[in-house]
Amino acid sequence: MKKLKLSVLVTLLAIGSSYTLSAQTADEIIKKHVDAVGGWDNWKNIVSLKETGVINFGGTEMPVVITIINGKGNRMDMTILGKANYMIITPEKGWMYFPAQGQTKAEAMPDEQVKEQQDQLDVTQDPLIDYKAKGNKVVALGKDDVEGTDCFKLKVTDKSGKETTVFIDAATYNIIRTREKAKANGKEVESITNYTNYQKQPEGIIIPMSIESEDGPVTIKSVEVNKSLDVSIFKPDEEKK
Numbered sequence: 001m002k003k004l005k006l007s008v009l010v011t012l013l014a015i016g017s018s019y020t021l022s023a024q025t026a027d028e029i030i031k032k033h034v035d036a037v038g039g040w041d042n043w044k045n046i047v048s049l050k051e052t053g054v055i056n057f058g059g060t061e062m063p064v065v066i067t068i069i070n071g072k073g074n075r076m077d078m079t080i081l082g083k084a085n086y087m088i089i090t091p092e093k094g095w096m097y098f099p100a101q102g103q104t105k106a107e108a109m110p111d112e113q114v115k116e117q118q119d120q121l122d123v124t125q126d127p128l129i130d131y132k133a134k135g136n137k138v139v140a141l142g143k144d145d146v147e148g149t150d151c152f153k154l155k156v157t158d159k160s161g162k163e164t165t166v167f168i169d170a171a172t173y174n175i176i177r178t179r180e181k182a183k184a185n186g187k188e189v190e191s192i193t194n195y196t197n198y199q200k201q202p203e204g205i206i207i208p209m210s211i212e213s214e215d216g217p218v219t220i221k222s223v224e225v226n227k228s229l230d231v232s233i234f235k236p237d238e239e240k241k
Contacts, residue, residue: 026140029152029168030128036173040130042204046070046123050227053209053220064218070123073234088234089117095236106236115160125207126175127156127164135159143170146177174198174208201225 034040048069054061055078065077074089080100088095094109094117109117119127127136141153144167151167158164167177178193195208201223209220 026138026154029140029154029173030131030138032173033168033175034129036206037126037129037198038200038203038205043124043129045226046203046205047226048229049123049125050224050229051220052222052224053218055218056216058216067229067233068121068123068125069229069231069234071121072231074117074120075233084237086237088236089114089120090234091118091121097236105238116162118160119158119162127158128154128166128175131156141165149176151176172198174206 034043037043049067051066053064055064056062057080063079067073067075067077072090076087078085080098083099085098085100086095086106087097088106089109092114094114095106096109097103097106122134124130127134128138131138135158137157139155139157141155144151144153146167150170152170154166154168156164156166163181165179166175167179168174169176175195177195180191180193181188191214193211193213195211197208197210198206199209200206203225205225207220207223211218211220
């Protein structure tokens with residue numbers, strides 16, 4: 001009986017040690033990653049980002065502008081066949097206006113979709129920067145290979161329960177891929193996004209200028225940091241008239 005109790009104690013201690021080691025490993029990776037993209041001292045000063053670039057749809061480049069005010073709104077504007085299209089996310093609501101898909105006016109997003117998109121209000125666009133304050137939980141999943149690149153693999157679960165697997169280049173500590181699970185129309189879907197061409201901005205932050213997802217590759221050509229922006233841009237255009 002004593003031997004059984006001792007073995008159980010040893011097993012519990014071993015399990016506790018493995019959890020501690022895993023947590024320490026995750027935090028060490030995260031710290032090196034945050035340092036690699038400019039450090040928290042620089043990122044904590046970022047209030048807004050405006051990124052201008054192009055998205056490639058089947059060989060055709062279309063202008064795109066992504067505007068974020070931290071915690072207040074995210075707006076993506078696209079010009080498709082000469083017409084303005086946009087998507088807006090705020091803490092409470094979201095709208096889509098895509099005349100390229102036959103819409104004649106901005107339509108409200110379902111509440112579930114707005115909830116799933118709340119991470120888009122994060123100006124860092126990075127689930128690991130200040131992750132505890134964001135309410136994210138992170139677990140280290142060891143290493144993996146991403147198209148020949150040795151990567152650390154972390155699972156991030158946000159406050160809504162959405163899971164994102166983050167792949168961090170073991171040499172540069174930059175995020176090179178995310179694999180996200182989300183719900184759409186009541187079904188769980190998975191999307192993969194790749195990040196490359198990290199460039200340092202005058203403010204000291206380092207961001208990827210090339211982003212590729214199932215929607216097509218986006219090339220960021222210019223970045224404006226902490227530009228004075230009016231929150232009214234996060235309303236459907238017809239409401240601002």
